[in-house]
Amino acid sequence: MERKTPTIQDVARFANVSTATVSRALSSPEKVSEGTRARVSEAVRVTGYTLNQAGRSLRQRSAKTILVALPDIRNPFFSSILDAIEREAATRGYGVLVLNLYFGHETIRRLQDFLLSNRADGLLLLDGSVDTYLLQTLSSQAGAIPIVVACEEIPNSGFHTVLTDNVDAAERATQHLIDLGHRRIGHLLGPEHNVVSRERFTGFARALAAAGLSPVPEWNFRGNFDMESGFSAAARFLSMTERPTAIFAANDESAIGFLSGLRQHGIICPRDISVVGFDDLGVAPHYVPPLTTMRQPREALGRMAAEALIDVVEDPEALGMPLRIVLRSELVVRESTARMARVDMEGGNRSS
Amino acid sequence: MERKTPTIQDVARFANVSTATVSRALSSPEKVSEGTRARVSEAVRVTGYTLNQAGRSLRQRSAKTILVALPDIRNPFFSSILDAIEREAATRGYGVLVLNLYFGHETIRRLQDFLLSNRADGLLLLDGSVDTYLLQTLSSQAGAIPIVVACEEIPNSGFHTVLTDNVDAAERATQHLIDLGHRRIGHLLGPEHNVVSRERFTGFARALAAAGLSPVPEWNFRGNFDMESGFSAAARFLSMTERPTAIFAANDESAIGFLSGLRQHGIICPRDISVVGFDDLGVAPHYVPPLTTMRQPREALGRMAAEALIDVVEDPEALGMPLRIVLRSELVVRESTARMARVDMEGGNRSS
DNA sequence: CGGCCGCGTGTAATCGATTGCATAACTAAT
């Protein structure tokens, strides 16, 4: 009863072969004769043998594990990407380690440790705001740890990258508002130093410019990708006398917070204001009103990033040049955006 | 340039000591003289040494990693628990492997492999519907893999468990509706074979019974914890002539789907119906109307579960009896529930 | 018939860190 977990030795003894043969029978069956193979299988069955990954890792210097580092697991946007990554990794026989990214050296050190200690074979980074220098070191050293950056771009880093067309998508989202007749259009921004956030602002500005509209700085509301920041932005919106008739929000969460804040003061979407979001969260179609939003192909993004990373892990030469995949987002029109009704000159809104 | 990652040997050579001393200097510094310790530190710094976890795992038969198995990472309820788990694990120096649980033997085998192959030292299970027999085998064998079940209870399993007071919380949620004067109360169920879902139903029924109300089977709407199922339930609700005036939904997501479905047909909450949800998702305070809901202490749950698991991993005797922690949920009253207005006898609702 | 090839298998080294045991150098006690 007090037996330890069986090792390859036990299997070998039972099948009357050497451990080398057992190993071969299990990982390259074509190298052993049919009879031996059968005896080994049987022995595995009887002894209840399972591989000890630590032993294999040590010898092969690979852990069959990838490390996913992300800024916030709780964010449904990231968690659904993580989900896709896990699925892809699972089908290729890899485990997935997750790491929350906070600020400070502590985190970076942890990240480094995971990679350098052979616990993970590669890094899938879902955040562009990590110390680039350190990462470069990691990936260019002799150890050459494969890195794929997803969601956010680290400019000039030379890392493989999988992302969505943020600038273009933001431009199209804004264009949608313009097409509906809006001329007074504001933007609910993402975090100040966030790459994605900037790209979306760029797209927004570009659409305005293309339509010959001049940007109004007061209509750029500081935000933070979360509901609270959208809620606060609503307060600022309400305090203004010259208000926009439409808002492009950097993501759905802030859009929801914003709408929620407005509604408390009787400003109703889409009657009084049109709002387009970004991400197409699960709740978007069920919000009140259902949200018009840019849908990012989250599953595809996660899957492709994982694919790419594992490809490189298994064959560092696999991808020649640094890979750069850009996935197209799709505008989903629902009810939070509506055609401008009447004259545009009166900026005020009455409460219901 | 073509150097491999430095090993403990390199450090030893540089510091002019044996590998044994280096090992001790790093993991039990008190066993080494001060001078040597300094030389080793210096050597570590110069060589850029980092531990190879595979080597250590092999020798110590522990991976400093826990495995978290959950039914759906995308679900914000689970992802925020996962977040708390990761934080706790990080502070104790453990890595976190995640595993999506699907159905079928494939998944179970994977789970088993992870544990038996020494890739993880313990299992944190966020789902009660896994084959109990298999788990029992895992945890009672000589290997004795520590298991903690969180969120859901596996009755009579003898596993350590951390969960919330589902039955009681559901009873209190329902009681809240009763307190508001509702007498015709329905329930939007969770998945049929789900433990949590059943517990919440039990609490619901208990509250009804305590108030002397007789349950109406047609008012139990089949659901699935997701928005779509809530949305479909709304269709059934609308087709009924005798409708409840209040609904206790098994979770916020289904509550939102339900409300969204009703709203499309002009049934407005809380004017025409009161709804109480469960979980207090991030969107709950910003929904229209803001959702009354039972808030589960998700962070605490994740943290305590991780704590307990790591305690057991590090000292199998740490917890004597199977641990059972029950955390109390808290009713958050917002605007989706309102006092019954007039006579209760006319069940119909008019659209606006 | 001799040499070569290829297949299937075994032997033993190896991956990197930890740790039981041995040893040496001191200190303290008798």
Place this chain on the structure above:
DNA sequence: ATTAGTTATGCAATCGATTACACGCGGCCG
């Protein structure tokens, strides 16, 4: 001065799997 005890360190075995190399055997070719 001898012995016992303590502290710091080294030696070498060990964890479990993989794999380079060697070997034996049978078949085939010249």
